[in-house]
Amino acid sequence: xxxxxxxxxxxxxxxxxxxxxxxxxxxxxxxxxxxxxxxxxxxxxxxxxxxxxxxxxxxxxxxxxxxxxxxxxxxxxxxxxxxxxxxxxxxxxxxxxxxxxxxxxxxxxxxxxxxxxxxxxxxxxxxxxxxxxxxxxxxxxxxxxxxxxx
Amino acid sequence: xxxxxxxxxxxxxxxxxxxxxxxxxxxxxxxxxxxxxxxxxxxxxxxxxxxxxxxxxxxxxxxxxxxxxxxxxxxxxxxxxxxxxxxxxxxxxxxxxxxxxxxxxxxxxxxxxxxxxxxxxxxxxxxxxxxxxxxxxxxxxxxxxxxxxx
DNA sequence: CTTGAAAAAAAGTGCCC
DNA sequence: GGGCACTTTTTTTCAAG
Numbered sequence: 001x002x003x004x005x006x007x008x009x010x011x012x013x014x015x016x017x018x019x020x021x022x023x024x025x026x027x028x029x030x031x032x033x034x035x036x037x038x039x040x041x042x043x044x045x046x047x048x049x050x051x052x053x054x055x056x057x058x059x060x061x062x063x064x065x066x067x068x069x070x071x072x073x074x075x076x077x078x079x080x081x082x083x084x085x086x087x088x089x090x091x092x093x094x095x096x097x098x099x100x101x102x103x104x105x106x107x108x109x110x111x112x113x114x115x116x117x118x119x120x121x122x123x124x125x126x127x128x129x130x131x132x133x134x135x136x137x138x139x140x141x142x143x144x145x146x147x148x149x150x
Numbered sequence: 151x152x153x154x155x156x157x158x159x160x161x162x163x164x165x166x167x168x169x170x171x172x173x174x175x176x177x178x179x180x181x182x183x184x185x186x187x188x189x190x191x192x193x194x195x196x197x198x199x200x201x202x203x204x205x206x207x208x209x210x211x212x213x214x215x216x217x218x219x220x221x222x223x224x225x226x227x228x229x230x231x232x233x234x235x236x237x238x239x240x241x242x243x244x245x246x247x248x249x250x251x252x253x254x255x256x257x258x259x260x261x262x263x264x265x266x267x268x269x270x271x272x273x274x275x276x277x278x279x280x281x282x283x284x285x286x287x288x289x290x291x292x293x294x295x296x297x298x299x300x
Numbered sequence: 301c302t303t304g305a306a307a308a309a310a311a312g313t314g315c316c317c
Numbered sequence: 318g319g320g321c322a323c324t325t326t327t328t329t330t331c332a333a334g
Contacts, residue, residue, distance in 0.1 A: 009209075012202035016166065019326060030304045035328075046208040051201065051296055052162035058196040059159070059298045066248060066255050068286075083292040095293040098216060098286035105216050105286060109298055136218075136248035136255060142233040143245040146201055146296060148209045148259060169311060180319045185312070 001046075004029065006150035008037060009046070013147035016050045053146065061091075061109040064138035065116060068102040069124075072131040079103060082129050091119050102134075151196075154179065156300035158187060159196070163297035166200045203296065211241075211259040214288035215266060218252040219274075222281040229253060232279050241269050252284075 004027050011023060018026075024034035041047045056062060071082060079097055086092050086106060094107035110116050116135075124130045154177050161173060168176075174184035191197045206212060221232060229247055236242050236256060244257035260266050266285075274280045 009202070009204065013204065014201065015199060016202040017200040020328095021326070031327080032305080032329085033303055036302085044208070046204055048203045048205045049165060050167040051164065051203055052159070052166040053198045053201055053296055054159065054163065054196055054298050055198045056298060058194070059300065061298050064246070066246065083290075087293045090299040092293060093295055093298075095291075096214070096216065096286075096288045097290040097292065098288055100284070100286050102286055105288075134250070136246075136250050136252055138246045138248055138255075140233075140247040141245075142247065143237045143242060145243055146203055148204050148206060148211050148243075149240040150209065171311070181312085182314090182320075183318050186318085 005037060005041060008034070009041065009150045010147070012038070012047065012050075056109055060111050063110040063112055063116070064141070065108040065110065066136040066138065067106040067108060068134045068136075069104040069106065069130055070101060070132040071103040072129050074103060078129055085128065086123055089119060089123070091115065155187060155191060158184070159191065159300045160297070162188070162197065162200075206259055210261050213260040213262055213266070214291070215258045215260065216286040216288065217256040217258060218284045218286075219254040219256065219280055220251060220282040221253040222279050224253060228279055235278065236273055239269060239273065241265065 007027050008023060011018065011026060020035050020038070021031050023038070024031040027034065029037070038047075056064070069082075071079060082104060083095060083097065086095050086104070091108050091110050092106055093109045094105075096105045097103060098105050108116070108119065110119070122128075124133050157177050158173060161168065161176060170185050170188065171181050173188070174181040177184065179187070188197075206214070219232075221229060232254060233245060233247065236245050236254070241258050241260050242256055243259045244255075246255045247253060248255050258266070258269065260269070272278075274283050
């Protein structure tokens with residue numbers, strides 16, 4: 001993991017559709033060496049995957065909400081059950097168990113308020129172990145990156 | 151935007167390194183038709199970009215924190231100034247202005263607690279317009295996807 | 301153990317139907 | 318949407334530092 005590897009990771013996190021020849025040129029390496037490095041970065045697992053990122057607005061998910069959840073029963077078993085429940089929902093993009101008063105934090109990508117309403121029923125209804133939940137609707141997205149600068 | 155386009159988008163959101171021939175086969179189309187569709191999806195803008203996703207733990211960012219911020223002055227101008235400030239920080243992966251008591255919500259990807267400490271100074275110090283902030287450290291990541299199922 | 305050049309294989313591209 | 322010839326890119330091979 002040297003300077004060149006880090007530069008490759010930065011470039012690939014910006015745009016993974018660049019050709020190997022381009023990347024090689026950008027870091028000043030021959031295509032074959034460059035390819036070997038990228039393969040190694042993939043096999044090492046530091047590169048997890050190559051994916052297409054959609055524009056939420058154009059994919060019919062223009063609405064985002066951040067939900068913090070306080071559970072009724074905080075046990076390991078019961079926290080896991082709730083996480084399993086939320087994880088299955090397509091609208092749940094991120095789900096974390098967190099420290100503090102809040103037990104679980106969720107990021108939701110939704111079509112509209114109706115979709116939010118429909119999602120609340122299965123997740124937060126009686127019997128799903130939720131004591132309280134608090135919703136913050138996203139007004140403006142100032143930054144939303146997948147890149148970790150190296 | 152028909153059933154085939156949606157399937158292509160789902161496949162590409164899972165793994166964008168698949169070859170066009172593979173994708174064509176998966177949706178039951180000829181490679182040339184398939185390529186035409188993918189080009190259209192890119193030019194339409196529904197596919198925003200193709201990126202490499204790193205494993206945070208292996209990239210030296212094993213720690214995550216969700217921070218909610220209440221500003222002192224809630225004006226448009228002053229909110230924007232704070233967002234501009236946080237947006238510049240590499241550790242800030244997501245930054246939103248949100249509804250409710252909280253004005254801004256941040257997702258941080260950090261190396262360790264020391265990095266968190268170092269980040270708090272520039273962001274939340276006197277004069278940066280922050281009245282209160284509340285940090286939730288991520289204990290477990292139950293789900294963290296970039297995919298919007300179509 | 302890593303690099304670079306060139307050949308071979310595979311994939312992407314554009315034009316035609 | 319499909320088929321085919323053409324171009325580009327990726328991948329392997331192999332010799333050299």
